[in-house]
Amino acid sequence: MDEGKxxxxxxxxxxxxxxxxxxxxxxxxxxDAANLPVRDKIFEVLELLTELIFPGYTGKRKVTKSNxxxxxxxxxCHVYTELSxxxxxxxxxxxxxxxxxxxxxxxxxxxxxxxxxxKLPEIRELLKEDVMAAFDGDPxxxxxxxIVISYPFIIAITAHRIAHExxxxxxxxxPRIMAECAHSSTGIDIHPGAKIGKRFFIDHGTGVVIGETTxxxxxxxxxxxxxxxxxxxxxxxxxxxxxGGKRHPTLEDNVTIYAEATILGDxxxxxxxxxxxxxxxxxxxxxxxxxxxxxxELEINxxx
Numbered sequence: 296m297d298e299g300k301x302x303x304x305x306x307x308x309x310x311x312x313x314x315x316x317x318x319x320x321x322x323x324x325x326x327d328a329a330n331l332p333v334r335d336k337i338f339e340v341l342e343l344l345t346e347l348i349f350p351g352y353t354g355k356r357k358v359t360k361s362n363x364x365x366x367x368x369x370x371x372c373h374v375y376t377e378l379s380x381x382x383x384x385x386x387x388x389x390x391x392x393x394x395x396x397x398x399x400x401x402x403x404x405x406x407x408x409x410x411x412x413x414k415l416p417e418i419r420e421l422l423k424e425d426v427m428a429a430f431d432g433d434p435x436x437x438x439x440x441x442i443v444i445s446y447p448f449i450i451a452i453t454a455h456r457i458a459h460e461x462x463x464x465x466x467x468x469x470p471r472i473m474a475e476c477a478h479s480s481t482g483i484d485i486h487p488g489a490k491i492g493k494r495f496f497i498d499h500g501t502g503v504v505i506g507e508t509t510x511x512x513x514x515x516x517x518x519x520x521x522x523x524x525x526x527x528x529x530x531x532x533x534x535x536x537x538x539g540g541k542r543h544p545t546l547e548d549n550v551t552i553y554a555e556a557t558i559l560g561d562x563x564x565x566x567x568x569x570x571x572x573x574x575x576x577x578x579x580x581x582x583x584x585x586x587x588x589x590x591x592e593l594e595i596n597x598x599x
Contacts, residue, residue, distance in 0.1 A: 331388055332381045337472045339379045343370050345453050349443050350418045371412065379408045385467040407464050411457070418456045421493060425452050428494035432516050447481035448497045457486035489523075491515075492548070499554075506543035512566070513548045520555035526577065547582065567598065 342353060347370050351358040354450045358366050372508035383404035390400065426449065429442045436442055443449055454477035458470040470487035476485045485491075494512060497503055499519035505511075509523045525542040544558045547566035558564065558576045565582030574588050583598045 451483035464488040
């Protein structure tokens, strides 16, 4: 057998071996799964929604006072068409996985898209306050424009506030894809299920993790490396993790969490409290205290 035929024969064997691994698998195969959402399309939608919230942000459209209404109409039409299609794909995926017949996925997708778009004025107001919190909380910030254009926190919180609305509507897949889009570009990992109040700020941001059932009040500030995570998970009789339930921290109003702090489990950090750098917290902390670590021991002192 000549070299060419030998290579072809080996290639055919390899093809057969790889294809055999696909048999019976689900979840990691996307064969005959044209109804799955397309990541790049969702990233594009997220960028367009960000452009609506911060007009001119991307620089891809020239925005002036005279053309702003036309720009908004153009983006809204594009987002409505594209996002409706992607949400429909997500609903069809869920129906296929759950073998359900929940109705017309197209109509449901259109309704979910409309609800999100109706929320944009409210989301924009929340994000305005987040920008203000960043300006007030960072002495290195020189202007709102600098924060919007250059701070990774803005990318992360904008994606989160959009994704969270879709999460509340129980849209499959897409909220998590949006969250991971922001995570990959900023190093800030916020699950779309986390509930975050007004005037939120993450300073620096790299390595921050905020879990799904986290509750964050108003005027909360956290620094890089902070983890708001869960403890080890309970398992059922078959050894599988039991999903659901409150398993992440609650931060009340006016809390500050400094760099590399780790707060785990369904605990509460009381209002006006400060958690120092590198502290590991697995129990609730009362209001109006500062928590630091000294010689390996936690110290909790009244705030003055």
